[in-house]
Amino acid sequence: MSAPPTVTVVIPLLNEQPSLEELHRRIVESIELAMSQELVSGYRILFVDDGSTDGSWETIRRLTRSHPMTEGIRLRRNFGKAAALATGFAAADGDVVITMDADLQDDPKEIPRFMSQLAEGFDVVSGWKQVRNDPWHKTLPSAVFNRLVSRLTGVMLNDHNCGFKAYRREIFDEVKLYGELHRFVPVLAAARGWRVGEIVVEHHARQFGRSKYGLSRIVKGFLDLLTIYFLTGFAQRPLHLIGSAGLLGLLLGGSGLTWLTFRWVWTRSFADLEPLHLHETAIFYYCITALLLGAQCLSAGLIAELITSVTQPDRPPASVAEVIRSETRS
Template structure:
């Protein structure tokens, strides 16, 4: 009987201080499992010696491999590359910063053995600032009322995916990827396990407020067209209000004569209508920009070098590939 193979996909961007640690931790957990494994480090254009550390790990572990991008393409591209190159019957996606504890690997594998296609590790928010916790909860509450799939606070990329789940995700080829939404969109039976939030020990977080805000916008725009419909409703409401105001003003002039026009009324109307127009154009622009990116059909990433070959047919994403 063929031995079960588990693939680990580890996106890495400027994680030189953590590469060897996460590899050691994964190997330690897997030595007690009745399964083979591979660990794929996806170097997302790091500039701090991450690739040197990955090559060093390769000398110590035959199970390690890597894909190195020509530049920084982002975590979504790194996850996609890992899924495309993974050869295992199940794939575990985890960060290189050790905030995704390798000690949960046995629980993830147990869920897979029970027949679940997705086994999701959900963290609490212990140790985070009250402001960030509040903003996060508010975001998820808002976004779940706005999009067509349901997202859960604390559930991220740290999860086990069956081969069926991986193949389903690889069928989705859009350029603007939002993995949290894609995991929910494919459905499939899911099990959730909880763990305590772990504070980063080495390096600095790559998520600035601006990047988090952009990520939040991606989540809202990627999975529904409700903001466009909202623009229509706001425009309709504004037009109706303006017509009522015009009629009321005309009646008042007819009955009482013309009063001295007020500066406040004029400037308020101009600013209000102008603001609605700009917001509406901004929302429409988000969708137009995504359509524009999709029509260009650019690859999600380019590979500078790699120690592994893509599973199955060569894909257009790996257009620059040399060992």
């Protein structure tokens, strides 16, 4: 029987000083409970300070002095949550990486349940804040966003926005974060063949400070969704997306011009018909525009394919789960 996995808890934060000591205490209690249940064999707690100005780093210093399994990373300025998480993932050495927010809205007591779900064969386990203690102007856009993400990506999670997640460490050898894509790690992992699950987690109202997200997050979220749709579906075959639009433009423009040509000839074949003058017909210019746009999209798709072929990322073309060979093979 294999030993239980080790865990690294990565906590990105920005100006969350009042909650850090209580959060740390709860995490330690929860992981020690998981260790007593033989779900975890060892752990690290890693705080990533994303440019805090409220004394958060001083609190992290105290915690690292008093607790040997606690570490901190301080970024030189506010780089954003995705950058903070990517920094934490690069430093994590556990078999499992758990991410959670530092504002005490995520409850560390859920950690054993995350570990149990991973033990059942899942590679990513996402939290679902089924009962969410946030105002309606945050919950309503989030509900719409979650439905769109599930519909477009096929990864049927109820709460893509939840920051409380557990991952097998190997996932981050294949999934790279940039921009605001941290909330889409389960989608990116699923696109590589990793198994994604979900559990309901308890969600608490914010006790200290204020939310770091405003209305601008909604706009950014939908733009990021378009990015994810492209990356998961067409990153290795951009011509299939851009070229399809180009072929559609060529088809519409070509069909329109063919019809106009037929009408131009027809109206001049009979004396009693009023001749068709193409330069006086608006659809003639629409067809020309469609042809030009179609040709441009097709050309752009071919250039994108060329760029993709010569700038392949440093990752395998497919995600290998297991390799077996005959024991008699020399």
